[in-house]
Amino acid sequence: MDQVIALQCVLCGRRYAPAEARYTCPSCGDAGILDVVYDYDVVRARLDRHLLSRNPERTMWRYAPLLPVEDILQGSPLTVGWTPLYRGTRLAEALGLPCLDLWIKDDGRNPSASLKDRASAVALVRAREEQAPVIAAASTGNAASSLACLCASVGQRCIIFVPQTAPPAKVAQLLIFGAQVLLVKGSYDDAFDLCMEACRAYGWYNRNTAVNPYMSEGKKTVALEVCEQLRWEAPDIILVPVGDGCIIGGVGKAVRDLLALGWIERAPRIIGVQSEGSAVLATAWQKGTEEIVPVPPTTLADSISVAQPRDAIKALRAVRDTGGEFVTVSDEEILAAMRLLGQTMGVFAEPAGAASVAGLIKMAGLGKLGADGRIVALVTGNGLKDVASALKAVPEPVRVEPSLEAVRRVLEVGS
Ligand SMILES: *Cc1c(COP(=O)(O)O)cnc(C)c1O
Numbered sequence: 178m179d180q181v182i183a184l185q186c187v188l189c190g191r192r193y194a195p196a197e198a199r200y201t202c203p204s205c206g207d208a209g210i211l212d213v214v215y216d217y218d219v220v221r222a223r224l225d226r227h228l229l230s231r232n233p234e235r236t237m238w239r240y241a242p243l244l245p246v247e248d249i250l251q252g253s254p255l256t257v258g259w260t261p262l263y264r265g266t267r268l269a270e271a272l273g274l275p276c277l278d279l280w281i282k283d284d285g286r287n288p289s290a291s292l293k294d295r296a297s298a299v300a301l302v303r304a305r306e307e308q309a310p311v312i313a314a315a316s317t318g319n320a321a322s323s324l325a326c327l328c329a330s331v332g333q334r335c336i337i338f339v340p341q342t343a344p345p346a347k348v349a350q351l352l353i354f355g356a357q358v359l360l361v362k363g364s365y366d367d368a369f370d371l372c373m374e375a376c377r378a379y380g381w382y383n384r385n386t387a388v389n390p391y392m393s394e395g396k397k398t399v400a401l402e403v404c405e406q407l408r409w410e411a412p413d414i415i416l417v418p419v420g421d422g423c424i425i426g427g428v429g430k431a432v433r434d435l436l437a438l439g440w441i442e443r444a445p446r447i448i449g450v451q452s453e454g455s456a457v458l459a460t461a462w463q464k465g466t467e468e469i470v471p472v473p474p475t476t477l478a479d480s481i482s483v484a485q486p487r488d489a490i491k492a493l494r495a496v497r498d499t500g501g502e503f504v505t506v507s508d509e510e511i512l513a514a515m516r517l518l519g520q521t522m523g524v525f526a527e528p529a530g531a532a533s534v535a536g537l538i539k540m541a542g543l544g545k546l547g548a549d550g551r552i553v554a555l556v557t558g559n560g561l562k563d564v565a566s567a568l569k570a571v572p573e574p575v576r577v578e579p580s581l582e583a584v585r586r587v588l589e590v591g592s
Pocket residue numbers: 291292293319320386418419420421422423424425480481527529530557558559
């Protein structure tokens with residue numbers, strides 16, 4: 178792994194060899210999230226844009242020289258990453274901005290139907306390098322179903338902590354993938370703390386977001402793909418749903434990597450979108466501080482429902498360093514975005530997954546988008562994961578007697 182120089186603490190700046198610090202900074206404790214530092218000369222010697230363009234590997238592993246792994250995930254038949262980037266012409270028209278160069282990155286098209294597979298895949302490689310018998314994770318649902326999915330594909334044991342309120346489809350995924358599931362009688366934050374404690378007690382490999390420094394590295398591949406799919410002409414704006422802040426931190430890391438390699442010329446403005454009911458990072462950003470004040474969340478977007486964001490510093494810096502901003506949206510705005518995305522593009526997002534589109538609609542309404550800008554919204558999870566919420570976004574379907582007469586009556590009322 179000679180492409181990795183060190184792990185650097187985001188709080189105190191100390192650097193460690195990967196073998197010296199497994200998770201967080203030994204001197205700062207759990208808040209000392211580590212960031213992987215690369216030797217870009219080594220990366221450059223192994224990978225360039227031309228080589229990439231000829232690489233038939235249509236998965237996240239096409240960027241392996243830019244990831245903290247010796248080897249790619251061997252023995253799994255699943256395809257993680259290289260998800261479609263769709264042109265959002267009809268959505269742009271619906272926003273009243275027909276000249277917008279709008280794109281939707283549909284990461285619901287991953288094996289477990291969320292972006293989390295990118296991080297779980299890296300966790301699995303690292304855990305196998307350590308020959309860990311068990312991987313554990315706490316999750317609002319998607320990190321868990323993702324880990325369970327990938328572990329099932331290679332026969333790795335995993336133990337999952339999710340709040341008992343997780344959407345049933347996500348719990349069903351866990352059980353179908355054969356994970357050992359512990360439904361925690363508490364919030365996501367309770368599940369997280371319990372999983373941390375259990376990992377320490379039992380020595381399990383810990384996939385928890387943020388405290389495992391490699392998760393944001395896996396997640397950054399979504400933004401590497403976006404830039405490659407746009408032929409290295411970075412968008413002006415990239416909108417990212419934010420809960421713990423690990424995805425947006427990863428997007429920020431991808432931008433830093435690509436600027437350092439000289440593969441893109443300027444950074445996109447990274448826009449973090451939070452629910453009004455779970456907006457700790459947006460609040461900190463507005464106050465211009467990295468001090469985090471936890472607030473119990475109240476949002477139907479379960480995947481971004483977080484009291485204490487675990488990757489706060491990476492998230493805040495990704496936004497600050499790219500001249501971006503945070504936007505907050507209500508649950509109603511998220512439901513409206515799910516509807517608009519579905520009806521103009523045929524993409525079905527879970528609430529958190531559509532938060533980026535809700536942020537886009539909000540910015541358009543506030544006149545914050547140039548008429549011809551290039552914009553990418555990340556859709557991070559598929560709508561089938563939370564059908565109950567989707568049904569709140571739409572009217573009741575019409576019921577008819579099984580007769581043409583009944584159909585006629587309905588159509589007459591409708592027209
Ligand atoms: C996890 C998740 C998010 C938020 O990612 P963070 O790294 O916690 O900010 C957004 N959308 C979906 C669908 C997710 O699963």
